[in-house]
Amino acid sequence: LALWFCMTQKEKYGITEDDLLDAVLWGVPLSVVGARVYYIIFYLDLFKKSDGSFDWGSAVAIWDGGLAIYGAVIAAILVGVVLCKKRGLKLGALTDLVVMGFLIGQTVGRWGNFMNREAHGAVTDTFLKMGLQDASGVVTYYHPTFLYESVWNLIGFIGLHFFSKKRKFDGEVFLAYVAWYGLGRVWIEGLRTDSLYLFSTGIRVSQLVA
Numbered sequence: 001l002a003l004w005f006c007m008t009q010k011e012k013y014g015i016t017e018d019d020l021l022d023a024v025l026w027g028v029p030l031s032v033v034g035a036r037v038y039y040i041i042f043y044l045d046l047f048k049k050s051d052g053s054f055d056w057g058s059a060v061a062i063w064d065g066g067l068a069i070y071g072a073v074i075a076a077i078l079v080g081v082v083l084c085k086k087r088g089l090k091l092g093a094l095t096d097l098v099v100m101g102f103l104i105g106q107t108v109g110r111w112g113n114f115m116n117r118e119a120h121g122a123v124t125d126t127f128l129k130m131g132l133q134d135a136s137g138v139v140t141y142y143h144p145t146f147l148y149e150s151v152w153n154l155i156g157f158i159g160l161h162f163f164s165k166k167r168k169f170d171g172e173v174f175l176a177y178v179a180w181y182g183l184g185r186v187w188i189e190g191l192r193t194d195s196l197y198l199f200s201t202g203i204r205v206s207q208l209v210a
Contacts, residue, residue, distance in 0.1 A: 001108065002101030013093040027079045031072035036062055038071025042196040042205055068196060070209055092170025099177035103157035113146035121145040121191035143191045152184040185210040
C-alpha cells in the first residue's frame with residue numbers, strides 16, 4: 001500500500017520509479033536490521049550468554065521477537081541519505097515522499113500488535129478497552145495502544161497528504177511527520193507496559209526520542 005501510494009505521487013517530488021524502487025529494495029531489509037539493532041542496544045542483557053559474551057545466534061533470531069520502529073525509521077533515512085548522494089537527488093524531496101509511505105505502513109503494521117496480543121497499555125475501564133483472556137479464562141481489559149497509534153497515524157497520513165499539496169520547501173512534509181508522529185508517540189508510549197527503557201534510568205526510550 002505504501003509503495004503503491006508513493007508510486008502515484010513520485011512525479012510531484014521529482015523522483016523516478018527506478019529511484020523509488022531502489023530506495024525500497026535497499027531500505028526494507030536494512031530497516032529490519034536497524035529495528036533489530038535498536039532493540040538489542042536497549043535490551044543488551046537479553047543477548048548475553050552465561051559467560052557474559054554476546055550471543056550472535058539469538059541476536060539474529062528476529063522470529064523470536066524484538067524489533068523497534070525507531071530503528072527502522074533511522075535506517076531508512078540513512079539509506080535515503082546515501083541514495084540521494086549517489087543519484088544526485090534532493091534528500092528533502094525524497095523524505096517528503098517516503099514518510100507518507102511510513103505512515104501507511106505504521107497504520108497497518110500496528111495491527112500486528114493486536115494479532116500478537118502485545119504492545120497494549122495498562123489496565124483500564126475506558127469505553128475503548130480491549131479484553132484479553134489468559135490461560136485460566138480470566139478476561140482483563142487494557143488500553144488498546146496499538147489502535148490509538150494506528151488511528152493517530154491514519155489521521156496524520158490524511159492531514160499530511162493535503163498539507164503536501166501546499167508545501168513550500170523540500171523537507172517540510174518530513175518535518176511535519178516527525179512532529180506529528182513524535183507528539184502522538186510521547187502520549188501513547190506513556191500508556192504502554194512493554195516500553196524499552198534507557199538502561200536503568202527509568203526513562204522510556206521512545207518517549208525521549210519522540
